[in-house]
Amino acid sequence: MTTQPEPATAGRQGTESEVGSVFVSNYPPYSSWSADQLPHVHEALASAPRPDVDLGLYLHIPFCRKRCKFCYFRVYTDKKYDEIGAYIDAMAREVERYAEQPALLGRKPRFVYFGGGTPSYINPKQLRELVDRVKAVFPWDDVEEVTFECEPGTLSEAKLEAYKEIGVTRLSLGIEHFDDDILRENGRAHVSKEIFRVLPWLERIGFDQLNIDLIAGMLGETDDKWRDAVEKALDVAPDSVTVYQLELPFNTRFTKSLLNGDLMLPIADWETKRRWHEYAIEEFSKAGYEVSSAYTMVKDKETCRFVYRNSLWRGADLIGMGVASFSHLSAVHFQNVDGWGEYLARLGHGGSQPELPIARGKQTTADEQLTRELILQLKLGTIGSDYFQRKFGVDILERFAEPLARLQERGMLAIGDGVVELSRAGLLRVDTLLPEFYDPRYFGARYT
Numbered sequence: 001m002t003t004q005p006e007p008a009t010a011g012r013q014g015t016e017s018e019v020g021s022v023f024v025s026n027y028p029p030y031s032s033w034s035a036d037q038l039p040h041v042h043e044a045l046a047s048a049p050r051p052d053v054d055l056g057l058y059l060h061i062p063f064c065r066k067r068c069k070f071c072y073f074r075v076y077t078d079k080k081y082d083e084i085g086a087y088i089d090a091m092a093r094e095v096e097r098y099a100e101q102p103a104l105l106g107r108k109p110r111f112v113y114f115g116g117g118t119p120s121y122i123n124p125k126q127l128r129e130l131v132d133r134v135k136a137v138f139p140w141d142d143v144e145e146v147t148f149e150c151e152p153g154t155l156s157e158a159k160l161e162a163y164k165e166i167g168v169t170r171l172s173l174g175i176e177h178f179d180d181d182i183l184r185e186n187g188r189a190h191v192s193k194e195i196f197r198v199l200p201w202l203e204r205i206g207f208d209q210l211n212i213d214l215i216a217g218m219l220g221e222t223d224d225k226w227r228d229a230v231e232k233a234l235d236v237a238p239d240s241v242t243v244y245q246l247e248l249p250f251n252t253r254f255t256k257s258l259l260n261g262d263l264m265l266p267i268a269d270w271e272t273k274r275r276w277h278e279y280a281i282e283e284f285s286k287a288g289y290e291v292s293s294a295y296t297m298v299k300d301k302e303t304c305r306f307v308y309r310n311s312l313w314r315g316a317d318l319i320g321m322g323v324a325s326f327s328h329l330s331a332v333h334f335q336n337v338d339g340w341g342e343y344l345a346r347l348g349h350g351g352s353q354p355e356l357p358i359a360r361g362k363q364t365t366a367d368e369q370l371t372r373e374l375i376l377q378l379k380l381g382t383i384g385s386d387y388f389q390r391k392f393g394v395d396i397l398e399r400f401a402e403p404l405a406r407l408q409e410r411g412m413l414a415i416g417d418g419v420v421e422l423s424r425a426g427l428l429r430v431d432t433l434l435p436e437f438y439d440p441r442y443f444g445a446r447y448t
């Protein structure tokens with residue numbers, strides 16, 4: 001799994017688990033991004049550096065052992081060692097090109113995120129080569145957080161030691177479930193014994209933060225199995241736990257089977273998935289965890305800061321390396337080409353001069369930046385109007401009075417003393433609420 005933006009359809013979340021995703025990861029919707037906007041991307045890259053704005057690097061490792069049946073990301077399951085080496089080299093060339101851009105000259109990242117795909121799929125030698133080249137142009141001495149996503153079955157003790165050595169602080173383990181039948185039915189590559197094999201290594205090596213991911217509502221889920229998964233997750237005692245509700249985006253194996261009428265086992269409806277999600281929140285609360293966003297609970301809010309998420313949702317610059325990666329710089333969004341061959345070719349594999357492999361962009365207005373931060377920060381559960389007043393000079397309680405009133409009437413949030421707070425019901429379906437704040441021209445927009 002990754003936390004980088006992904007295709008989705010903004011919007012509805014009724015009773016049935018209908019096809020189409022609801023997860024909102026960015027604004028304006030991707031369907032409004034285009035190649036016509038590339039001059040704005042190049043203007044942003046050529047502008048003066050903004051040292052007061054946080055900078056992050058996202059490194060997209062698009063390889064997986066197997067494609068999960070619910071996966072809608074750009075991933076490859078057939079690449080050999082040399083092909084992976086060529087890709088790693090292309091990413092390093094890409095980061096070197098970025099380091100030459102005026103807007104990034106002399107800037108040091110505050111956070112680094114290895115997402116996928118499965119970053120833990122690649123071997124330590126290739127990883128170290130990549131990291132050395134990244135650090136050579138973007139030194140990590142100001143980096144506060146390095147997140148690394150892992151699939152349990154790809155890990156070894158030596159790999160985990162390599163992650164510690166390169167500076168990983170936040171290890172995110174994609175457990176998703178502990179039940180082998182569910183893992184198999186949903187096409188996951190790992191089995192439960194691989195999860196338990198890894199835990200002593202993690203204990204011994206020790207990362208600043210261990211996050212584990214769970215998914216509520218995978219095919220074959222039942223009340224009993226979910227209870228058991230939550231209990232086992234509590235036994236792991238992670239620093240944070242992230243719970244997703246399974247979605248059915250258009251381009252997954254499940255969706256194709258459903259549309260063809262081949263999928264016999266039922267997928268839980270949204271009400272059930274929200275109930276399971278809420279059960280996890282309650283059980284982790286009993287164990288002392290606190291809600292830190294709609295998806296994540298943490299053991300200790302003081303020590304478990306998620307710099308990547310918090311910075312990104314407050315308008316940080318993010319440079320994404322890798323095929324189909326997303327970036328955000330000086331209020332301009334952009335995305336890389338999404339084809340393997342084109343990505344490598346644009347970075348000089350084939351003999352041409354390496355160039356940035358950007359395919360499309362979107363310059364945002366001040367109002368769109370305000371809306372983007374508002375909807376992303378709403379996922380934290382609470383927002384204060386003073387932040388938006390200071391940053392944008394706008395009273396959000398006035399600017400968004402209508403959608404706020406509608407959601408308040410539905411019991412999704414409460415407004416008091418300059419603070420908007422989502423109710424538990426609002427938190428559990430936050431992504432379906434966010435389109436309420438969109439500019440009308442983006443109503444019903446597809447996130448592709």
Ligand code: SF4
Pocket residue numbers: 001002063064066067068070071072073075116117118151174
């Ligand atoms: S682990 Fe599964 S869901 Fe995650 S990127 Fe790979 S195939 Fe997709």
